[in-house]
Amino acid sequence: MNGETRELPTNWFLQFPKVVGETTNFLMDLFGGIKEQIIRRINVMSIEDKHNISNNSFIICELCNKQIEKIDGRHLKNHTISFDEYRIKFPNSFTITKEKLDKELESIEIRKLAKEKTDKDTKLVKCYFCKKDIEVNKNQSNNESICKECKGSGLISPFQQRAIDSMRKSLLKEEGVDNASLIPSVVKKRNETVELKRQDPNYFKEIVEKRVNTMEENFGEDWKEKQYELSKEGMFKKLGVEYALQNEESVVKFKETVANKTPEEKKKIVEKGRDTKERNKLRKD
Numbered sequence: 001m002n003g004e005t006r007e008l009p010t011n012w013f014l015q016f017p018k019v020v021g022e023t024t025n026f027l028m029d030l031f032g033g034i035k036e037q038i039i040r041r042i043n044v045m046s047i048e049d050k051h052n053i054s055n056n057s058f059i060i061c062e063l064c065n066k067q068i069e070k071i072d073g074r075h076l077k078n079h080t081i082s083f084d085e086y087r088i089k090f091p092n093s094f095t096i097t098k099e100k101l102d103k104e105l106e107s108i109e110i111r112k113l114a115k116e117k118t119d120k121d122t123k124l125v126k127c128y129f130c131k132k133d134i135e136v137n138k139n140q141s142n143n144e145s146i147c148k149e150c151k152g153s154g155l156i157s158p159f160q161q162r163a164i165d166s167m168r169k170s171l172l173k174e175e176g177v178d179n180a181s182l183i184p185s186v187v188k189k190r191n192e193t194v195e196l197k198r199q200d201p202n203y204f205k206e207i208v209e210k211r212v213n214t215m216e217e218n219f220g221e222d223w224k225e226k227q228y229e230l231s232k233e234g235m236f237k238k239l240g241v242e243y244a245l246q247n248e249e250s251v252v253k254f255k256e257t258v259a260n261k262t263p264e265e266k267k268k269i270v271e272k273g274r275d276t277k278e279r280n281k282l283r284k285d
C-alpha cells in the first residue's frame with residue numbers, strides 16, 4: 001500500500017485510526033474538537049498528502065462500490081458527504097490512483113507556469129500625454145498610462161485625477177482640509193513658476209525674505225529661537241535624548257562608521273561636522 005509506506009508527518013492522525021479500527025468514529029465524535037482540527041489540517045494539505053494513493057488503475061468508492069479514478073467533491077455530492085468526512089470515515093480506503101494523481105500534479109504545474117508567464121507578459125501602449133510607446137503589464141486594463149518623463153514633469157492622468165479627487169473629497173470630509181498641492185493644475189502651474197523664477201537670481205532671495213516675513217507675522221520676531229526649540233523637542237522625542245550623539249547607540253555607530261574610513265574620508269567627515277556646527281550657531285544667533 002503506497003499510502004501506508006510513505007513517510008508523511010502531516011499524516012500522523014490518519015495513521016492513528018488504522019490502529020484503533022472501528023472505534024475511530026466513536027473517538028472522533030467524542031473528541032469533536034479534534035475532528036475539527038483534523039478537517040482543518042486536511043484542507044491545507046497538498047493534493048498528494050490529502051489522498052491515499054493506489055497503484056491500481058482504479059479505486060472503489062466505499063459508498064456506491066463504483067470503480068473510479070478519484071474520490072472528490074464532485075463524486076461525493078451524490079452521497080451528501082464531504083471529502084474530509086469520507087477520509088475520516090474510511091481512513092484505510094484509497095481515494096486516488098497514482099496515474100490520476102500524476103495527471104493532476106502535471107496540470108497544476110502547467111497552470112502555475114502559465115500564470116508565471118502572463119505575470120511577466122507586457123504590452124506596448126501609448127503615453128496618454130506624449131503618445132510615446134511605453135511598456136506595461138499585459139493585464140493592465142486602463143488606457144491612461146503615462147511615461148516616466150510625463151510623470152516626472154508633474155502630469156497626472158485622468159485615472160489618477162479621479163483617484164486624487166476622491167482622496168480630496170474624503171480628506172475634506174474627514175479632516176476639513178483640502179490639500180492644494182494635490183491638485184494637478186496647481187502642481188503644473190507651480191512647476192512652471194519655479195522653472196521661470198529659477199532663471200532670476202533674486203528669486204530665491206525673495207523667497208527667503210518672504211518666509212522670514214511670514215514667520216515673523218505668525219510667531220513673532222523670535223521665531224528662529226522658537227523653531228530651533230521645536231526641532232530640538234522633535235529630536236528629543238525621537239531619540240529620547242536632547243542631542244542625537246548623546247544617544248549611546250548613535251555614538252557607537254558613528255565611531256564604527258568613522259573607523260572604516262580612509263584618512264581622506266575622515267577629514268571630510270570632520271569638516272562636515274564643523275560646517276553643521278557653524279550653521280547651528282548661526283541659526284541660534
Ligand SMILES: [Zn+2]
Pocket residue numbers: 061062063064065066075079
Ligand atoms: Zn460513490
Ligand SMILES: [Zn+2]
Pocket residue numbers: 127128129130131132146147148149150151
Ligand atoms: Zn509621455
